[in-house]
Amino acid sequence: MTITETVEMRGFGSRDLDRVVDLFDVVWPTAEGHRERTHWAFGANPVGTVPLVGAFDTETGAMVGVRGGIRWPLAGGVPGDALTAIQLHGTCVHPEYRRMRLFTRMCEEFVRQARDSGFDVIFNVSVAASRAGYERLGWRYLPGFRAYHRIERLGSVVRRLARRGSPGAQAGSRVPESSRPAFGEVREFIDRRDSLLGELAHTAYPEDFFGWRFSHSTHRIAGSADVGYCAYRVRTVGGLRDVLFGDLWPAPRRAAALIAAVVDAERADTSTIWMSGTHPLRGTLLRHGFIPDLRRSLHFGVKTLSGRAEALVAPSRWGCVSADIDTF
Structure with missing residues (x-):
């Protein structure tokens, strides 16, 4: 045998x-x-x-x-x-x-x-x-689900490039739970995000799932009623402090301000978000200096098990961001 x-x-x-x-x-x-x-x-x-x-x-x-x-x-x-x-x-x-x-x-x-x-x-x-x-x-x-990067502190990036060695990504420290907003504070902004995405496939966030999804020790939720809220984590990539945004729930026309507030608070050298090409906030990112990694798309695969799901084999049906992926 x-x-x-x-x-x-x-x-x-x-x-x-x-x-x-x-x-x-x-x-x-x-x-x-x-x-x-x-x-x-x-x-x-x-x-x-x-x-x-x-x-x-x-x-x-x-x-x-x-x-x-x-x-x-x-x-x-x-x-x-x-x-x-x-x-x-x-x-x-x-x-x-x-x-x-x-x-x-x-x-x-x-x-x-x-x-x-x-x-x-x-x-x-x-x-x-x-x-x-x-x-x-x-x-x-x-195709089309890729990383978008922005340099936040040019001096830090230049100094890092001048050094040898390129350590991989490492998670940042945990933020105390008391610093997180309650779900009720975030809900209206998530609802607005849902309206913005419309019929594009994306993660739904009932309260219990929201709490579970962002319960990992490195996940952070931040923002305010003025600019909206976001999920993110801080990591070290190539010796640089990078904010990886998981999802953005901005107030109307305040996405750029929300991102800037988090980047400034975390003193980030760079920032990153993974996003599908059909996401309605993609244009905002491009206008505010995020550069897509055109060398590759993430290997985003779909296996349909019912006839109703066949529409999801079209890239145009998805509105994904980093937090829609389990490893965020």
Whole structure:
């Protein structure tokens, strides 16, 4: 019997999350925060659960692969009732079990269970190495979802470029919860954002999901009734302090002022936002100095599970920003 024949696909639940963390530690040994993010993604979502599929070695009992996802509330995209959506999260295979079609088998089982559970669509941003595998399974990748950057402190950037070395992105420190505005303060600005996006597919924010979505230790919510509010996090990229904006909920004609207020408060060297080309705030960003990364789009893929969701294979149907992606 081959090793492949001893590996079976089956569902798992919250009792297995520590095993998932252990596997993530093996697959990504230099990354941090696996426990917090895994229990956040798979164990606490207030809007519901999705199928979680693991690959298990029947001889040793070891979990050797994970195919997970997050139930993600979408607004827009299609007329009528909202689509039920899953965003993929946390796919991996143990290094000793690769090249055995486990990725394909886990995804096939995940899609089957998701369809049987009544979901309409799966979406995700994947790494380049896994894109071909998803495409073979019916994923369609949409262009135009890319990063936009702006230099905030030219002197800092010039000094950094003059040095050697380019450390990767690192998360910033946590802001005390008491500094966050209450959801009631932000709600009217989120409602205005929803009206601005109209029929474009984007994340819906009922209060419980809003609290969960931005509960990670690096997430910050800031703003005021004058300029509006935004979600963001601070990271270090190449030795520079970068504000990565997750979502913008500005007051009318105040998006630029909202961004400037956060950049000034955080003393950022640069700022970044990921955004789809059809987002209505894209023009505002371009007019105020944000430059799109034209070298590449993010690998944004869609797998439709129902006929109603077929409209979402058109890039023009999405109004995405950074916080619409699980890894923000």
